[in-house]
Amino acid sequence: MRTSHVILLLGAALLWAAGHVRAATPEAKLAYQQARDAAAAEYKTAHARCEAITGNPKDVCILEAKAARVRADEEARAKYEDTLKAYTQARMRIAGANYDLDKARCAGLTGNDKDVCLEQAKARLVAAQADAKADQKTIEARNAAREDKQSAAYRVAREKCDAFAGAAKDQCVSAAKAEFGK
DSSP states (O other): OHHHHHHHHHHHHHHHHHOOOOOOOHHHHHHHHHHHHHHHHHHHHHHHHHTTOOSHHHHHHHHHHHHHHHHHHHHHHHHHHOSHHHHHHHHHHHHHHHHHHHHHHHHTOOHHHHHHHHHHHHHHHHHHHHHHHHHHHHHHHHHHHHHHHHHHHHHHHHHHHTTSOHHHHHHHHHHHHHHHTO
């Protein structure tokens, strides 16, 4: 569970840090649809296996299949949308699906064991949601800091150009603009 969160976070950080937005290509849309179709097919297969089971184990089996489908769907959607918000939402929805699964696992217990299990499930949900929100804010803060640094460096480069006059100054300003993408 933690590994997928790390992968989503790293993917979000790399995509966000790139600082460019690109339109969804037909290939990306096709890959997204194929991933969703594969998740649906896997869910149907897993759900069919669960039909042979009865009672709480059946409920757990079905929710395991649903959690796997949610994970596959959300990861595909986040990759397709390719935004920090999409990655964060995916992590939140995956955490919710895992929470439902944990609650079903707890339903098979009784007494204090059940209460403890439910509290642990809730704690995992809160922790996963808090991590997703914190990671999003961290990435946003780093991006803002990077933009501030770049803006300050651009101002320094422009100030250095004031030492020149005429064509040399124009060339210096053009070089600064080119270097900092202004």
